[in-house]
Amino acid sequence: MTDAGSQRGLAAVLAELRGRSRSGARAGWARVRGGFGLAMQAGAGAGIAWYLAHDVIGRQSPFFAPISAVITLASSVGQRARRTAELVLGVAIGIGVGDAIIELIGSGPWQIGLVVVLAILVAAAVGGGTPLVVQSASSAVLVATLTSATGLPYTRFFDALVGGAVGLVVMTLLLPLNPLTVVRRSADPALEAMAEGLHAVAQGMEQADADEVRAALARLRAAEGNFAAFVQAAAAASENVAFAPARWRSRGALSQYVEGAPHLTYALRNVRVLTRRVITAIDDEERIPRCLPTSVALLGDAVDLLRHEWARGAEPEATRERALRAAAESGKAYDDGVGFSGGVVVAQVRTTVTDLLRATGIEYAEAPRLVRRAVGWHGRGRMPRRRGPGPPAREAS
Structure with a gap:
């Protein structure tokens, strides 16, 4: 190896070490800030x-x-x-x-x-x-x-x-801890894991890479613990804020997390079902319309948007819009031609979108109606007949 090559290699190693040092210092400072209140x-x-x-x-x-x-x-x-x-x-x-x-x-x-x-x-x-x-x-x-x-x-x-x-x-x-900060620290890892998992599933679908989708499924299964911690923190924060008058002003923003946590847990389960069916479709060499990975990626975007909008205490309008776009994109699969597993993926996208809408505060009866309208089935009593084998898709719930 030439001297110039050695110098470039050394510079790359030193740059990597500096990056790790900075990220480690940031993580340590974040932990200090997190433990300061306690x-x-x-x-x-x-x-x-x-x-x-x-x-x-x-x-x-x-x-x-x-x-x-x-x-x-x-x-x-x-x-x-x-x-x-x-x-x-x-x-x-x-x-x-x-x-x-x-x-x-x-x-x-x-x-x-x-x-x-x-x-x-x-x-x-x-x-x-x-x-x-x-x-x-x-x-x-x-x-x-x-x-x-x-x-x-x-x-x-x-x-x-x-x-x-x-x-x-x-x-x-x-000195009551800010319950909003506590629950946000629990919510962020859960929502990040779901969003990253959905994006990985979308990429695996697009590339017909079953191994990548399996890796995403393993991460989504591991995220169950994050969601359990989120639900527990939301319930505890709701109770703690009731006993801490100094934190009563946080109740409005906190209610978004408290009311949304159960619906996001349902969404995670539906995403795992979706992911397993994607693996089956790839293994069976079933044709996957291009709109399906796009739909799943939009679903991941919606989860990520929800995390940011909740953190700002904003009305999650962008989350709703992106989730409904995911539902609309999935509906195109019936026009493009979809097999049995693809039909299940469409149904799970719609069901997950319904869960996300419920997490943003949409009423129980209104959420599936919005999903049907986005897909283009508003006002129809039954689902359209799909091309290809398999039973008809089920209504989102």
Whole structure:
């Protein structure tokens, strides 16, 4: 290799390293920004809990108060109020049981085992879920192994209650996280995954590349976790904003995510059905009209537009327009001639468009009517007869 070639290769490597460094720094800064609100909450909660337990109540070493406050705040991000209350109660139960056992029979291996058993049984007896049971058991172990009883019995139990109460107050009243920011961080990866998957499916259809479509299907299946997190975050944000007056102004923009999340989950399932049928069509060497990959690509554009319009808090008019264009483009497949699998793809495009319209706030009865009109079947009682084999396409739902 010549010196000039070596220099070019070195320059390319250095440029790549600089790019990675910049992207890594941006990702790290994004993570810092994302965790800043929680850090402020936890710091304030720990300080206030110590002040109340030590200076106001008079406890000499109330270290379980700030611990309980931090656990409550750190564990409640994206969780609903019931689960947060369970965490507080779980910490208090574990500490109370641990204190009682150590006070009565001392500490040791079998005492630790007994503490855990009793803490879990008490947590189960009060009807707690997994968060309560886990926190109860871990807090009991902490008491039994790392601390010694000081002062009156059960004082650390009340320290934990003080800390948990402070955590709840900080979370809901003093420094509430912006629920819109929390739910947007959950929604963006889900919507990005669906949009990228649809674009990859469209490209695979156009090139008759079944392997590329299979790879897209694998990514869409993996996106199920992102959508589950999105739905959970939307439900939690809706509940949290009700208890945080400082965030009430976010309710309008937040409602778009809350009301749209279930319909987008339905859309993801329909997109996966669509993708599997595309693989079958390619494997069977079925003729795929050019309008079908165009339609699927437009569908991916609509999902991406929805992400941006929701982020701006705008009415998703561009999303609706692009989704209906996808439906109209898919309807051309019947004129071009479409086989069995292609007909299923058309039906799934229309059904997914209906789900997207519902996610943008269109009423249940209006969404399929708009889809029929876009396809050109408005006012018809039945679907037109398709060219080629296979059963008639089903009505979008």
